[in-house]
Amino acid sequence: MKRMIMTLAFVALYVFTTSAQKTIPQVTTFARTTKANRTEIILPQVKGYTCYKGDFHVHTTYSDGKVNPAGRVMEAWLDGLDIVAITDHYEHHSGVKNVIKAITMKDSTVINYRMAKVSHNKIHEEAVAQLEKEGFPMLLVKGGEITRKAETIGHFNMLFLQDIDAAFDADPAEAFRKAKAQGGIVIHNHPAYRRKTCDKTEFHQQVYAEGLVDGVEVVNGTGFYPPIVRRCIDEGLTMFANTDEHYLTERRYGAVDRFRTMTLVLANELTEASIKEAILDRRTIAFAGGALIGEQMWLSEFLNAAVDCRLVKTAEDGRTFRLTNNSSVAMTLRLGHRIYLLEPFKSLLIDLGKNKESGEYLPPIFEVENMWHIDYQHPKIELALDK
Ligand SMILES: [Zn+2]
Ligand SMILES: [Zn+2]
Incomplete structure (x- = not known):
């Protein structure tokens, strides 16, 4: 009898506590999952290649962006990208203390540029840590932006680097050589920035002639540079479309198109080697504002696919x-x-x-x-x- 009372007491306690939990919830979760709600951009297989969606130019709070590296990774995933390269300015770090300002002389292109006291490898590591935490199947490309006087040298992204910091040099052409020695590639960003022309400057002529430039942005953000399409075809360079985003992509692209600006890379698989091989083989289509920009052959293949x-x-x-x-x-x-x-x-x-x-x-x-x-x-x- 005593045992029976004990048992009943336990049952009563159990019923009381569980029903109490059920009837007086303190927290209600609306979503069944807290995982990201990604925009899926469905694209065809083109001549047997997958169209990977990449943005090879974004900024974070470590230079003059308003979003940190972890935020950039999550944003890229939500926007439907497969590849993103954080390319903070080597020379401008307005978002952090102990900035060393780049020094220019009035009459010259560059005299004494120094890299600010930020490790770009650490910026990349922060992004990788977020990627791993979230488990996103995305490729992060190591890069940085050489940022010089717009009228003479301009800005160039160095991508697929091994050591982002070590590729820096006060002499921009020397930085490109260092990047290439690491197996990296160099792209010419927003070629008409603050110049209103895409024409090459003396510096551009030199570095293009030396074979240091692999690609050019035909689109930067929402700006399209039609003359660059011809340059890429005539000189065997790869076309890119990147956001160069400093704020939130949604802020700008929500009103322009369904999707943010991106470079479609026609590659065999989502690995650094395969994506780099596709870029060097010029298998890209720039995609911005609902427009596809590229070589006639790839556009034709894309439409038919x-x-x-x-x-x-x-x-x-x-x-x-x-x-x-x-x-x-x-x-x-x-x-x-x-x-x-x-x-x-x-x-x-x-x-x-x-x-x-x-x-x-x-x-x-x-x-x-x-x-x-x-x-x-x-x-x-x-x-x-x-x-
Ligand atoms: Zn720039
Ligand atoms: Zn930039």
Whole structure:
């Protein structure tokens, strides 16, 4: 009997305590998961390559940005990126104490630039720590921005470095040589910044001629430099589109397009070696403001991979095609005076007649208004049938 009372007492205590927990919650969690709610940007496989989404130019609180390295990593993941490079200014560190200001003489390009007392390797390590904590399958590229007088030298990102600090030099050309000796690459940032022209300065001519520059930003933030497309094609350089973000990406891109500015890298896998190989082989497409900018061949391959084109009806006077956009990129297709907006994951039925002179059926060739290639032109692309 005593044992039975004890048992009942335990049961009563158990029921009381659990029901108390159930009926008087102190905290309610709305979400089932606290993991990030990432924007997924669906892009096609292009000629067997995956389109990896990268931003090779962002700043943190260690230079003149308003977001810390951990914040940049989380933001990049939420924005749908696969690759991000934190590229703080070597010479400007307004966000931290003990700044050593870069010294310039009035008449010269650069005299005595010194790196501020911040270890860029440590900035990178902070970002890596956040990446590992979150478990994001993303690639972080080691980089830094050489930041000199805009009118003469300008700004260059050194990427894929082993030791970011060791690549610095007061002489910018020497810094590029050091970066390349580490297996790094060098890209010319926002080439018209504070100059209103993309034309090369004397310094640019020297470093390009020496083969120290691997790529150029055709887009920086929301600014597009059409003449750079020709430069990249003529000189065998890689096209980039980077945000150069100092604040929050949402602040700027929320009003411009669905997505932030990014470089699409057509590579085999998400490893440093594979991404670097793709960049050096110029397999990139700049993606900004809903526009795709690059070499005609890659734009054509991209459109054909993204859009499925099927013949659904053949009549005496013409044919009807069904175009399905299997990507997150809206396509604006022009045919004569008609403009078709092919939204992501939607299809259109398009009637095409016959050529009045030859009497032959018109092929599905469109001028793609959201694509840009050489000399301010939109490419004309033929959609392959029934792929
Ligand atoms: Zn810059
Ligand atoms: Zn920058």
